[in-house]
Amino acid sequence: MSTGTTARRADYPAADPGPVPVRIRHSKGGGALGFFETTGDVRAFTHAGLFQPGIRTDVVVRFSATLGYRGSREAWRDLRGFAVKFLTPDGEYDLVGNNSPVFFLRDEAKFASLVVAHKMYRDGSVFDYDRLWDFWTRNPESAHQVAWLLSDRGIPRSWRHQDGFGSHTFQWVNAAGERFWVKYHLRTDQGISNLSDDEASAIDATEVDHQRHDLRAAIDRGEHPSWTLSVQVMPDDDARTAPFNAFDLTKTWSKASYPLIEVGRLVLDRNPDDEVAEIEQSAFAPSSFVPGIGPSPDPMLLSRIDSYWRFHRHRVQEGVASRAVAPFTASAPGWDDDLAAQARAWDPADDFRQAGDLVRRVLDDAGRTRLRGVVVSQLAEVTDPALRERAVEFWRRIDAAEGAAIAAELA
Numbered sequence: 001m002s003t004g005t006t007a008r009r010a011d012y013p014a015a016d017p018g019p020v021p022v023r024i025r026h027s028k029g030g031g032a033l034g035f036f037e038t039t040g041d042v043r044a045f046t047h048a049g050l051f052q053p054g055i056r057t058d059v060v061v062r063f064s065a066t067l068g069y070r071g072s073r074e075a076w077r078d079l080r081g082f083a084v085k086f087l088t089p090d091g092e093y094d095l096v097g098n099n100s101p102v103f104f105l106r107d108e109a110k111f112a113s114l115v116v117a118h119k120m121y122r123d124g125s126v127f128d129y130d131r132l133w134d135f136w137t138r139n140p141e142s143a144h145q146v147a148w149l150l151s152d153r154g155i156p157r158s159w160r161h162q163d164g165f166g167s168h169t170f171q172w173v174n175a176a177g178e179r180f181w182v183k184y185h186l187r188t189d190q191g192i193s194n195l196s197d198d199e200a201s202a203i204d205a206t207e208v209d210h211q212r213h214d215l216r217a218a219i220d221r222g223e224h225p226s227w228t229l230s231v232q233v234m235p236d237d238d239a240r241t242a243p244f245n246a247f248d249l250t251k252t253w254s255k256a257s258y259p260l261i262e263v264g265r266l267v268l269d270r271n272p273d274d275e276v277a278e279i280e281q282s283a284f285a286p287s288s289f290v291p292g293i294g295p296s297p298d299p300m301l302l303s304r305i306d307s308y309w310r311f312h313r314h315r316v317q318e319g320v321a322s323r324a325v326a327p328f329t330a331s332a333p334g335w336d337d338d339l340a341a342q343a344r345a346w347d348p349a350d351d352f353r354q355a356g357d358l359v360r361r362v363l364d365d366a367g368r369t370r371l372r373g374v375v376v377s378q379l380a381e382v383t384d385p386a387l388r389e390r391a392v393e394f395w396r397r398i399d400a401a402e403g404a405a406i407a408a409e410l411a
């Protein structure tokens with residue numbers, strides 16, 4: 001991978017948002033345009049026009065750093081936003097996801113604390129690892145996302161080499177009015193590829209926009225990145241009877257029970273002529289649905305539905321994206337109080353299981369060693385010995401052997 005040159009910077013227009021306020025979150029990003037083509041047949045599950053066989057829909061995609069400020073470097077360890085706007089004849093459908101299948105939280109009331117903990121700087125300059133690890137260890141439902149973020153997946157080589165996920169559970173409705181719960185998976189056709197911490201530091205030392213430049217250069221070369229969209233589909237009743245919470249954003253669904261069903265292919269084949277107008281001013285709203293698709297009772301999703309449009313009203317110039325300020329656009333059935341209560345019935349005893357599976361089954365020995373290296377280097381920055389001990393306990397609960405190995409390396 002090239003680390004960027006001044007010549008390349010001069011070649012491409014700067015993504016200066018000018019007089020438009022930047023996003024308060026996911027401020028640093030970029031994107032491209034393209035199309036989505038439905039190659040599978042999912043009519044049994046949804047009557048959404050864009051997912052009918054053979055239908056091709058224009059898309060706008062914006063990738064972003066979750067934590068980065070407007071001028072931040074792009075190779076640091078972070079979740080990446082993966083927002084897709086489908087421009088359908090029925091209106092805009094926005095899938096505003098991340099490159100991770102899960103998230104740190106499932107309770108929307110904790111979201112503001114999460115943002116503070118992840119953006120805190122001690123003395124205004126040094127990243128505050130005490131604050132971060134204090135938050136993670138006090139909120140063990142974050143364990144799965146923490147293990148994922150500190151593994152190799154935490155620094156994708158480029159936006160092209162990462163998967164995307166809707167992360168939340170969504171609702172699909174078929175032509176007969178039957179309801180299903182779905183999880184979206186966008187698998188990169190370029191293959192997963194990640195950077196080591198050393199590679200990332202080398203890039204960050206010379207280039208702050210490397211992901212944006214990588215995407216632009218690939219499309220200019222005619223290498224159009226693509227992703228295969230699949231869904232896991234759960235029959236309506238399973239959400240009430242399954243032995244797990246189908247709406248818990250910190251957990252994935254088993255692929256043995258709910259296998260991936262192919263829907264189609266997302267292709268990015270055009271760079272924006274005007275990055276500000278076509279990408280930065282786009283307003284991606286989790287509240288923008290089209291008929292045949294709707295929300296679920298996941299409290300995090302409902303909170304997002306009620307939140308983004310306010311920021312869009314503040315941020316986007318009037319008339320640029322009128323649909324963006326629509327508070328809610330869906331025509332999908334609601335649910336009763338029992339299901340809403342069930343969506344909040346989390347099982348704290350289960351918080352470490354999927355994180356442990358990731359460490360033991362998904363990672364190999366080399367991957368576990370690299371993960372341990374990242375954990376140990378972060379905990380070495382933690383100044384409070386009691387907090388360091390709590391963090392080691394957090395890892396013991398994820399995996400006893402890994403916790404012991406971390407404790408030994410810190411000793």
Ligand code: HEM
Nearest residue numbers: 023025026062081082083097098108111167284303307311
């Ligand atoms: C209650 C929890 C959350 C709240 C209140 C929240 C709030 C926000 C806000 C205010 C923005 C800026 C919107 C704009 O100016 O366009 C934003 C951007 C974004 N959020 Fe969230 N967020 C939450 C959770 C999540 C989760 C769980 C995901 C992913 C699964 C996510 C993905 C994104 C993405 C991808 C963007 C950038 C979209 C773009 O490129 O324009 N957020 N969020």
